[in-house]
Amino acid sequence: MSPAPLLRFEGVGKTFPNGVTALAGLDMEIRAGEFVSLLGPSGCGKSTALRLIAGLAEPTAGRLAWAPGTDARHSIGFVFQEPTLMPWANVFANVHLPLRLAGQSRRAAEPAIMEALELVGLAAFRDAYPRELSGGMKMRVSIARALVTRPRLLLMDEPFAALDEITRFKLNDDLLALWRRLGCTIVFVTHSVFESVFLSGRVLVFHPRPGSIAAELAIDPGQPRDEAFRTSPEYAALARRASQALASAMREAPEAALAGPGAA
Amino acid sequence: MPASRLRWLLPLGVLALVVLGWDLVVRLNALPPYILPGPGLVLETLIADRAVLFGSLLVTLRVTLLALACAVIGGVGLALVFASARIVELSLFPIAVILQVTPIIAIAPLMLIYLQPDTAVLVCAFIVAFFPILANTTLGLNSVDPNLRDLFALSGASSWQTLRLLRLPAALPYFLGGLRIAGGLALIGAIVAEIAAGSAGQGSGLAFRIVESGYRLNIPRMFAALLLVSLAGILIYLALSLVSWLALRRWHESEIGRMR
Numbered sequence: 001m002s003p004a005p006l007l008r009f010e011g012v013g014k015t016f017p018n019g020v021t022a023l024a025g026l027d028m029e030i031r032a033g034e035f036v037s038l039l040g041p042s043g044c045g046k047s048t049a050l051r052l053i054a055g056l057a058e059p060t061a062g063r064l065a066w067a068p069g070t071d072a073r074h075s076i077g078f079v080f081q082e083p084t085l086m087p088w089a090n091v092f093a094n095v096h097l098p099l100r101l102a103g104q105s106r107r108a109a110e111p112a113i114m115e116a117l118e119l120v121g122l123a124a125f126r127d128a129y130p131r132e133l134s135g136g137m138k139m140r141v142s143i144a145r146a147l148v149t150r151p152r153l154l155l156m157d158e159p160f161a162a163l164d165e166i167t168r169f170k171l172n173d174d175l176l177a178l179w180r181r182l183g184c185t186i187v188f189v190t191h192s193v194f195e196s197v198f199l200s201g202r203v204l205v206f207h208p209r210p211g212s213i214a215a216e217l218a219i220d221p222g223q224p225r226d227e228a229f230r231t232s233p234e235y236a237a238l239a240r241r242a243s244q245a246l247a248s249a250m251r252e253a254p255e256a257a258l259a260g261p262g263a264a
Numbered sequence: 265m266p267a268s269r270l271r272w273l274l275p276l277g278v279l280a281l282v283v284l285g286w287d288l289v290v291r292l293n294a295l296p297p298y299i300l301p302g303p304g305l306v307l308e309t310l311i312a313d314r315a316v317l318f319g320s321l322l323v324t325l326r327v328t329l330l331a332l333a334c335a336v337i338g339g340v341g342l343a344l345v346f347a348s349a350r351i352v353e354l355s356l357f358p359i360a361v362i363l364q365v366t367p368i369i370a371i372a373p374l375m376l377i378y379l380q381p382d383t384a385v386l387v388c389a390f391i392v393a394f395f396p397i398l399a400n401t402t403l404g405l406n407s408v409d410p411n412l413r414d415l416f417a418l419s420g421a422s423s424w425q426t427l428r429l430l431r432l433p434a435a436l437p438y439f440l441g442g443l444r445i446a447g448g449l450a451l452i453g454a455i456v457a458e459i460a461a462g463s464a465g466q467g468s469g470l471a472f473r474i475v476e477s478g479y480r481l482n483i484p485r486m487f488a489a490l491l492l493v494s495l496a497g498i499l500i501y502l503a504l505s506l507v508s509w510l511a512l513r514r515w516h517e518s519e520i521g522r523m524r
């Protein structure tokens with residue numbers, strides 16, 4: 001049984017005013033409650049797709065069809081590629097921000113803020129300023145800020161790309177635990193084949209210039225995602241399939257488009 | 265010796281040496297005071313004429329601070345208008361630049377024709393202090409992390425919330441940098457205008473004392489007044505640095521670097 005679709009991209013295209021076509025003919029489906037990864041090489045339009053979902057940009061062709069009666073569009077958490085914290089505000093105030101903008105006072109929001117900080121293991125650092133935190137801790141604050149509004153849909157743009165492998169594995173585990181607890185939908189953008197296979201129920205492989213879906217990889221949702229999985233032959237086989245899909249997507253990429261915007 | 269103490273002792277030592285050298289030059293050459301007064305005589309004059317000189321110091325400081333306050337209100341206010349309407353920035357910014365690049369010494373005599381001397385001095389100090397605040401604040405208001413801007417948009421922030429919670433804090437370090445420059449410039453503007461006003465002004469600021477003492481060949485008093493002008497500049501700089509430190513010490517690179 002496949003869960004109901006939350007959102008469908010129907011022939012979505014995005015051409016920027018400078019003439020760069022980031023996406024063309026993109027058809028994909030995001031299903032309610034799933035953990036789906038968008039995997040693709042740099043510059044293939046993954047961030048653009050995420051920004052379209054968030055409503056930070058509008059498609060120039062096709063449309064995004066949301067499931068009827070869904071309020072997901074108004075309940076989105078976004079984790080950027082960089083931590084994107086306000087340097088002048090401490091951890092508590094940074095996590096408070098989305099609630100504050102919705103008109104919730106510090107006091108009213110405090111339980112939700114502390115809960116989000118506890119989820120990412122940073123409750124003890126509520127009064128620290130971003131400069132006083134390590135890169136991984138900043139990223140976790142950024143995740144707490146995205147979670148504090150209890151979003152139905154969490155969009156994450158290469159959140160762990162800049163971290164070392166050990167921190168990354170730890171945050172991967174934490175993220176999966178969070179996802180199971182909260183039951184939200186997660187769209188996770190990454191360059192890393194291994195990360196995408198470890199985390200998600202489905203991997204959508206993008207091919208570049210212009211971006212669209214080249215392949216889709218389904219991974220058994222019953223599979224426990226733990227240390228054993230990370231070293232198992234199934235994992236290696238899945239990662240190999242994803243790598244091959246990615247490699248052939250790169251080969252298919254039209255030559256003219258690879259030359260970049262100047263060639264147009 | 266710890267580096268922090270060295271940072272104070274070294275410049276103080278150099279300063280003491282300079283004063284000592286000055287004293288020696290005066291003594292050894294037996295220079296008369298109307299050519300070059302020794303440091304001791306300057307200090308004596310400062311004490312003897314303290315009523316007049318410190319009164320003048322207050323006058324100059326008052327004009328400078330008033331001009332600075334007006335520049336802050338005008339500069340930040342106009343920067344906010346610029347930030348909300350690009351068309352206003354495009355049409356007004358060149359005028360601000362023209363005011364800035366025209367030397368104040370050339371504008372001052374003109375001001376003195378149209379305005380009361382006191383007002384002219386204030387306006388001159390304002391003109392030079394205004395630009396760095398306007399330019400820096402405008403730059404700061406436009407230097408917001410685009411991802412943070414998206415985050416605000418995503419959270420449904422109103423433009424007032426975006427201004428108050430995002431653009432103003434982001435602009436603060438830029439504004440304070442401009443303020444420190446403006447403080448020094450306001451003093452220069454006030455002094456230049458006072459000198460241009462000269463005897464036309466019933467002015468009694470420090471620059472007027474310098475000019476007046478020059479006419480009377482009272483060189484020690486000239487030096488004493490000069491000393492006070494420097495002191496006023498240092499005071500303003502220190503006060504504004506303190507403001508900047510208080511506002512930024514928790515988060516901004518410029519002030520955190522100092523604590524290392």
Ligand SMILES: Nc1ncnc2c1ncn2[C@@H]1O[C@H](COP(=O)(O)OP(=O)(O)OP(=O)(O)O)[C@@H](O)[C@H]1O
Nearest residue numbers: 016018020021022041042043044045046047048049
């Ligand atoms: N605002 C913009 N204006 C013009 N072109 C843009 C803009 N944003 C993205 N692009 C172009 O669109 C293409 C896709 O960009 P996008 O950021 O979506 O890639 P990505 O898949 O997220 O890459 P990466 O993995 O490196 O983050 C790129 O060629 C980029 O140059």
Ligand SMILES: [Mg+2]
Nearest residue numbers: 046047048157
């Ligand atoms: Mg990207």
